[in-house]
Amino acid sequence: MRSRLFAIPLFLYAVAAAQGPALTIYNQDFAVVRDKVALDLKAGSNDVQFVGVTTHLEPDSVVLRDPSGKVQLAVLEQNFRADTISQGLLLSRYEGKEIDFVITGQDGVERIVRGKVIRSGYQPNYAAMGRYGQQFAMRQSQLGSYDEAGQPIVEVAGKLRFSLPGQPIFPALTDDSILMPTLSWRVFATAASKLDAEVSYVTGGMSWNAAYNLVAPEKGDTMDIVGWITIDNQSGKTFDTATIKLMAGDVNKLHEQEGGQAGRDEVFLGAMRAAAPQVTEKAFDEFHLYALPQPTTLRNRQQKQVEFVHATGVATKTLYVYNGADFGRYRGIDSESIRNTPDYGTQSNTKVWVMREFVNSQQNGLGIPLPKGRTRFYRRDDADGRLEFTGENLIDHTPKDETVRIYTGDAFDVVGERKRTDYQVHNGQRQMEEAFEIKVRNKKDAAIEVRVFERLYRWINWQVIQKSHDFVKVDAQSIEFRVQVPAGGENVVTYRVRYDWQ
Numbered sequence: 001m002r003s004r005l006f007a008i009p010l011f012l013y014a015v016a017a018a019q020g021p022a023l024t025i026y027n028q029d030f031a032v033v034r035d036k037v038a039l040d041l042k043a044g045s046n047d048v049q050f051v052g053v054t055t056h057l058e059p060d061s062v063v064l065r066d067p068s069g070k071v072q073l074a075v076l077e078q079n080f081r082a083d084t085i086s087q088g089l090l091l092s093r094y095e096g097k098e099i100d101f102v103i104t105g106q107d108g109v110e111r112i113v114r115g116k117v118i119r120s121g122y123q124p125n126y127a128a129m130g131r132y133g134q135q136f137a138m139r140q141s142q143l144g145s146y147d148e149a150g151q152p153i154v155e156v157a158g159k160l161r162f163s164l165p166g167q168p169i170f171p172a173l174t175d176d177s178i179l180m181p182t183l184s185w186r187v188f189a190t191a192a193s194k195l196d197a198e199v200s201y202v203t204g205g206m207s208w209n210a211a212y213n214l215v216a217p218e219k220g221d222t223m224d225i226v227g228w229i230t231i232d233n234q235s236g237k238t239f240d241t242a243t244i245k246l247m248a249g250d251v252n253k254l255h256e257q258e259g260g261q262a263g264r265d266e267v268f269l270g271a272m273r274a275a276a277p278q279v280t281e282k283a284f285d286e287f288h289l290y291a292l293p294q295p296t297t298l299r300n301r302q303q304k305q306v307e308f309v310h311a312t313g314v315a316t317k318t319l320y321v322y323n324g325a326d327f328g329r330y331r332g333i334d335s336e337s338i339r340n341t342p343d344y345g346t347q348s349n350t351k352v353w354v355m356r357e358f359v360n361s362q363q364n365g366l367g368i369p370l371p372k373g374r375t376r377f378y379r380r381d382d383a384d385g386r387l388e389f390t391g392e393n394l395i396d397h398t399p400k401d402e403t404v405r406i407y408t409g410d411a412f413d414v415v416g417e418r419k420r421t422d423y424q425v426h427n428g429q430r431q432m433e434e435a436f437e438i439k440v441r442n443k444k445d446a447a448i449e450v451r452v453f454e455r456l457y458r459w460i461n462w463q464v465i466q467k468s469h470d471f472v473k474v475d476a477q478s479i480e481f482r483v484q485v486p487a488g489g490e491n492v493v494t495y496r497v498r499y500d501w502q
Contacts, residue, residue: 037050056235064197081178116154359404438454
């Protein structure tokens with residue numbers, strides 16, 4: 001058994017901090033960005049700009065401070081602008097004015113025509129529409145900033161055109177044009193000073209998730225597990241040589257609602273490089289924090305994968321579970337109706353679930369908190385050595401030393417059958433008895449254990465008065481029979497339960 005669970009030299013953090021920004025990305029689709037801004041302040045009021053923040057910055061989350069604590073920064077005013085320059089935006093800035101348009105003829109010769117921009121067709125502020133709702137969007141439309149097709153209106157030679165006559169040529173950028181999202185501050189300083197201030201803010205458009213590839217041989221349940229972290233940057237900004245940490249856990253974060261309401265293939269074959277820096281993990285408050293081993297560049301619209309766990313020889317167990325009662329059409333029924341509906345719970349399904357179970361412990365080659373994510377199961381075909389996909393599911397955040405149980409699909413060669421054999425009501429409907437027969441057939445060439453799960457759904461006061469097999473009480477209204485089913489054979493479970501409403 002070999003595993004790789006990660007250590008990293010501490011000096012890398014100091015190097016990273018000196019090289020670029022720092023990110024803490026949460027698996028709830030947001031991040032905290034920390035960056036540096038050089039300030040050369042004079043005594044009194046100072047206008048400062050910080051160019052290159054994310055498009056999805058939350059303006060009221062911005063904190064500007066001196067990390068050394070020597071200079072107290074008083075921010076009198078802050079402005080955030082994300083309307084970066086585009087053809088549509090420039091057209092809107094030249095509404096009511098004449099500009100040149102280049103038209104290329106069929107002969108390839110270019111000529112210039114002069115046109116007056118009556119309406120730019122610049123699209124509305126969709127972020128504001130999401131916040132302020134449909135009425136806001138309708139009023140934007142009434143203002144004439146766009147129509148259903150977002151078409152511009154240009155006057156050429158005294159006639160109106162509902163399209164651009166050609167490629168527009170703009171005389172120059174307007175004074176208030178920006179090329180990148182920008183924060184600007186008016187900062188008051190009691191004395192002149194120079195410092196490297198820290199700006200931090202919350203931003204949307206960033207996320208991360210974990211995924212696990214679990215690979216077993218054709219026979220047996222010992223598996224290799226490779227865990228990947230995927231970081232997705234849709235924030236509108238590239239982060240060069242950034243120090244990245246990932247926060248796992250259910251952090252409470254308010255989200256504004258619409259309308260203004262508050263791999264590589266066969267990864268298990270890769271050689272494990274024990275000397276390479278690895279992802280580290282530590283408990284942080286009520287959550288877990290994972291740190292990438294070294295600074296990395298995270299480009300806008302990029303997905304980056306990092307391996308964060310690699311364990312071999314992990315002991316797993318395959319479970320077969322038969323839950324024969326089909327409650328699909330009874331959703332939302334109340335307890336009184338359950339009591340008084342004779343055929344409730346008598347519909348049966350034949351599917352036997354296949355579950356994979358392993359312990360997240362150091363003794364089992366793991367033993368670190370596993371963030372929630374997708375699990376993919378593979379088996380190697382001994383005939384040709386290739387991997388065959390055998391199922392996938394999700395796991396939740398799992399602390400160390402906890403057991404992970406994952407549903408991977410339905411068994412092909414194991415079938416269940418459940419039917420009610422008796423139903424009686426006694427004592428003026430104050431007592432009820434119900435009996436069931438459950439068959440499990442195994443068409444495999446090896447014996448298996450099947451866990452027959454039964455929900456005693458009629459009432460909380462129950463007693464099993466007859467049974468063919470011993471059972472385990474799972475909870476107040478659930479029992480489980482663990483039965484051995486021979487190869488090519490079947491096993492039959494029967495039981496009788498009495499409910500009392502005394």
